[in-house]
Amino acid sequence: MTDRKRKELFISLLGLAPVILVFLAFRAYPLGDVIYKSLTNWDGLFRQDFIGLKNYARIFNKSYFWLTLGNCFIMFINVPIQVLVGLVVSTLLYEKTPGWRFFRSLYYLPQIVSAVIIGYLFAIFFSYGGPVNAALKSVGLQRFAIQWLGNRWTAIGVVILALVWINIGWQGVLMLGGMSAISPSVLEAAKIDGANFFQRTFYIMLPMIGRVIEYSFIYSVAWTFTGLFPFIYSITNGGPGYDTTTLDFLVYEKAFREDSALGEACALAVILLAIVCLLTLAQRKISARANDWSE
């Protein structure tokens, strides 16, 4: 190793040091603690006997765990929809379609307003006597005017719709940020060459913001597993039964609504972490291959 190289490495490590320090103290330590506690019957207070893998066995034995896991995977659908809608919307905004400035100022609002209000409004809009059913009836689709939140599939559908709707702004901000690095002349040239909107979106925009899309996928998948709690809580409260309960909702319930199940909550969180890590690794493999193709 040359002196210069060594010095470079030293500076790099110096640059990472604060992050690694923060990570070790405030992420790795609680993480280790959670993994240890997942092997105990911790009740949040003084009871903390080592019970091996009993919490895990108990979780895997429960039918609602598998139902909940299934729900998480179904709700995945929101990710490609989100990304697609985000991509189309941001291309339109980037091309300065009429009204873009106004729209861009508004589409982030759902991220700002409290999830409680958004959840309540979704529940009201999709209630039996609510505006959605009224609209369906007025166009002669009485057959479809149902209790949306009353059965598993339609309730999940409403939740997915909510997730996509909430995140249009998030995706838009993210992708516009990525697109802003693209020189406008590239698009101009493509337009002059006669590329239509979809060609411009998928053949020019998509490859150029590939890394941003990769981030968006990875983050949204992780979010679908760990960040849905406030929305599920306020739209369906996990019901009917466990039909719209997701894993992170279950972690919350075990941690806060059951007085003695904190050990089990920790075990659930570890399972959740393992699943998301595996999914992320898989996505990185796929996107690495996709990048190879495009090169």
Next chain:
Amino acid sequence: MRRKMCSFVLALFLIASSFTLAAQAGSKPVTLTFWAGSAFYNAEEAKKPQSDWAITKIIQDFEAQNPGVKVDMTPIEVSAETIAKFKAAAIAKNGPDVIELWTGSYLFPLKDILLPLNSYMPAADRKDIAGWDAVTYNFQPNGNILAYPIGNNYAGLVYNKAIVKSAGMDWDKNPPKTTEDFRAALKKIKAATGVVPFGFDASKARIMHYATIYWWVEESGYERLVADSNGAASFTDDKGFLNFLAYMQSLYSDGLTNVDAATSVDYAAKFSNGQYAVTVGGVNNAKAFEAALGADKFGYLPFPSMSAKPKVNASIIGGPGNCLAIGNYTKNRDWAVKFVSFLCSKPAFIKLTKSVTTFPLRNDVTLDELGWGGDPFRQKIFALSKNATFWIDNSIPDYVYNEMTKFFANIVSGKLSPQDFAKQMDQLVKDHQ
């Protein structure tokens, strides 16, 4: 552009940080920390500065009588999250000296961090204050007393007098006595007025089961509820449990509830607008109902009886749902006990009860002393409260009650039969052990 962005963020940072630093305060001799929840301030008080709250005045009285002692009050929402935080703080030994909690099965799991009060509390308090069983460990007669009961509240059936009257009935004089009478009356309302007889939000409004679950305890009694929940007995052959659920389901299948009872979330608005004849109300939303409908149109209906041989016979459900506990790590044990006892003393109690509009828990306080002698609404609830039975969700373990709330909508709407649900509950209890 870069400079602008930086200076904007920096300015925010500086303004806010200077403010936060300025808010630091000095130290005091004996300071009791006190986390106060809804038993000490209500929605009206929350609109006033904390220095004007009744509880603040009471604390000032206490401080005046006990020089050298300061009470540092923080308003909280008693919630699952707050309780989790309390546990963590207690283990770290920096929890509050005095905290408001929920009674019964919510309180008992915290016994390892709470001070048992039996030998510290003044004997007179046991006599003058009601509701001690709700705060005595596992409801055992001679168990450890973990807190002082406070926050007396009630829930029951409420109705729109105008609608009932236009169906040719007067429930003030002649209320339905049995659940079958009640069903017939609801049918009558539907036929005569076309209004939805019983407005019901089974999925999210917890008050719906807080109240109607009365019919379970009426038939089965509290011992059975507890036995079912700890595996000593089974839900599958608990007649009261099955009958209660079947009854709720039959009201729905007879078309006596709103069609969307399993999913709706707006019973309060609909009842306020006269779109429902009967629904469930607690003391505090009842106040809003009364304001919306007009006092003459709003009534409380004592629970009609479902059981031929009731083990519990009550008109309304409720009682001390909240309580005031002391952490066993406190460094000021005697002051903390004195403070709690002071908060529950007669003069403090009258001031407090007036301001948070709950109901007297002290045996020696009358409605006239509270200035409510001429208030028919309060008189009615006060009369009913003399014949109340205790909250069921405070009586059984949280995971059992949670499972019921989760599946209540499915049962009401007929998707899940009471028998199947009973089996599921037995399994749940078995898995938990």
Next chain:
Amino acid sequence: MKGLKRIRPSAVAIFLVFAVLAATFVFPFYYMFANAFKSTPEYYKNDFKLPERLDWSNFATMISQFRIQVNLLNSLFISASSVLLTALLGIVASCVFAKRPFRGSEAIYLVIVFSMFMPNQVTIIPLYFLYSKLGLINTPYAVIICYLAASMPSTIMLLTAYFKGIPDEICEAAVLDGCGFMGIVRNVIYPMGKPAIAVNATFVFLRTWNDFLTPLVLLTKKESQTVVVALSALVSRYQSDPPYQMAGLTIATVPAIVMYLFFQRYLVEGVNAGSIK
């Protein structure tokens, strides 16, 4: 029609879709704002209607009595600090990952990113014990550190992805001009990465602004609480005053909206200068 720009039907269709979507985006805000003017009975009568009269008393009470501005400032301090610190540490670390990878840096990167997936419902309790040993309970710093640690993984992921797209040639040219590592960060990465930095700042700001659990557990006193936590004390099991809460929630969203409107300028326009250079 000569001289007038022809309006394509597709543009009209897109505009209509945008307009409908925009209406749905504004609606929750309308709902909050309209109900903040009502009394509780009026709210129960019809919560979708415009208020009967513009009664600002809920807002006035929020400020004069509830003193929501104190909590707003706390939120602002916490969120702004988190944004600032996250950006500082995140930019430098992402530069290393993107432009100066070394043996083992990929592994460090992955471990940090994976730590993002731990739900904070369970990590918050061990953190409470840690902070309480450090004497940080009830200080905004505890929350800020929490946010810093929690936002670091996603920040590093986003910025690294973006910085990787900055051509190596520009960095090399900077090195030839005599720039050290921090010189590259300051003169190349920062100006060219501004959009991503702005995007990340927006995300971090809002995520920390709306977060409930962390400040609830770590901050106890009303005067030190964030606005979301302070408002939650208005709801209880038995009672609530929805219009009053809506007034509080409306006030609480204002800084977030201002923040967003401020940063969005950097998302498209601010950038082109950087990329053309």
